[in-house]
Amino acid sequence: MEPSARVILEPPQASSPPAENGLRRSMGARHLVMIAMGGVIGSGLFLSSGYTISQAGPLGAVIAYLIGSFVVYLVMTCLGELAIAYPVSGAFHIYAARSIGPATGFATAWLYWLCWAVAIGSEFTASGLLMRRWFPDIDVWVWCIIFAALLFGLNAISSKFFGESEFWFAIIKVAAIIALIVLGGAALFGFHPLSSGGDHPFLFENFNTSGGLFPNGFTGVLVTALAVFYAFSGSELIGVAAGETSDPATNIPKAMRSTVIRLLIFFVGAIAVIAATVPFEQTGLDESPFVTVFSSIGIPYAADIMNFVIITALLSAGNSGLFSCARMLYSLADEGHAPRKLKKLTRRGIPLVALSVSMLGGLASLISSVVAPETVYLVLVSVAGFAVVGVWMSITASHFFHRRAFVRNGGNVAELPYRAPFFPLVPILAFSLCLISLIGIAFDPNQIAALYFGIPFVGACYAFFYFKYGRKSRASEKA
Helix, strand or coil: CCCCHHHHHHCCCCCCCHHHCCCCCEEEEHHHHHHHHHHHCHHHHHHHHHHHHHHHHHHHHHHHHHHHHHHHHHHHHHHHHHHHCCCCCCHHHHHHHHHCHHHHHHEEEEEHHHHHHHHHHHHHHHHHHCCCCCCCCCCCCHHHHHHHHHHHHHHHHCCHHHHHHHHHHHHHHHHHHHHHHHHHHHHHHCCCCCCCCCCCCCCHHHHHHHHCCCCCHHHHHHHHHHHHHHCCCCCCCHHHHHHEEEHHHHHHHHHHHHHHHHHHCCCCCCHHHHHHHCCHHCCCCCHHHHHHHHHCCCCCCHHHHHHHHHHHHHHHHHHHHHHHHHHHHHHHCCCCCCHHHHCCCCCCCCHHHHHHHHHHHHHHHHHHHCCCCCEEEHHHHHHHHHHHHHHHHHHHHHHHHHHHHHCCCCCCHCCCCCCCCCHHHHHHHHHHHHHHHHHCCCCCCCCHHHHHHHHHHHHHHHHHHHHHHHHHHHHHHCC
């Protein structure tokens, strides 16, 4: 590990450097956008959005997702500048290691790996459960193995093939969201030829007739805003794929802007249509609000269609998560902080050993969810939720220290291919909002377990690093 000032201070080059250590730079801007979209758009929108509306109310849910979109924008601007400065695969911990310190980079890497490893297991489980709608006699674990083999194959062929598969996975989800916004929006204007339309609300009258705009007070908005932050996790995958992107200086900012705009339109637009269509008392976790809206406007086979879309959404998120896990382990090994075997690449430039270990981690999470759902799995899920915001905080803090060191040592900000605006306001504001969300968890009995397990986990990462690598890192810095 070399957190040298030289790396921080050199202005990023607009041209694409050669792929480091054999990873192929084969993905373009559209692949980056769909990888990020695939990681973000999942059960958090298709399933859990009903719970958000039930707690925050119609307008409150829209406000909560607007806040989440704003935080994503702040984090992504910081990420864009860092990803061009350090266009390496699995780059989150590189940002932190070279801008803050190697121990912080180490903790960030393992937090993010564990977050997605847990998500992979949970997504396999949820997909298997949904398949029982059509195949009730087949055990869930059978589908989990089938889906695991499918995603492993997509990731093992090549990074371009992975990006291409994720592109089409995400297309299905995006099409469902656009259909909801267009058809649901048209119904709100009185155009619903497939249904009787007798009880269908007009425009935003549902905001006033379903218990008020904030049925649980503004506190409901604050509580759900914490969950909304987690719903937007995955947007940072652009940084993970930076090392396998052609022309990072051009494609990363382009993908970042496209991702933020699309998430704002898709998430806020979908929530607005759902909240205006379905009374908040009728929303929850028992049915996808997408199914409720499509059924209300007379879409035939709405439940079956959305069941397919949600399974696709879960597999898409798992596909992005497996990619992220493998690259994070590869990057750790490349820095000397994980076994060297994890660096081994195939002829196509795929870190197959790291990919296999990550898949085993996901299957271990799956097993724990069945064997010990109230102990081991609860710990893993809590740490995963804590990790998302923790990684965002690491990104914003890394950007703050990176830019400050760059300017202090004579760097010209005007020469940067991309620079986050309004420095230092953006990283400070983003870090503060993320920190507030973690503090707020202490007041939510449903989420406080994340602090109980997340904080000790981070402390253990720091302790292990200093015990295992501390002397070597200090010697490297002196050298």
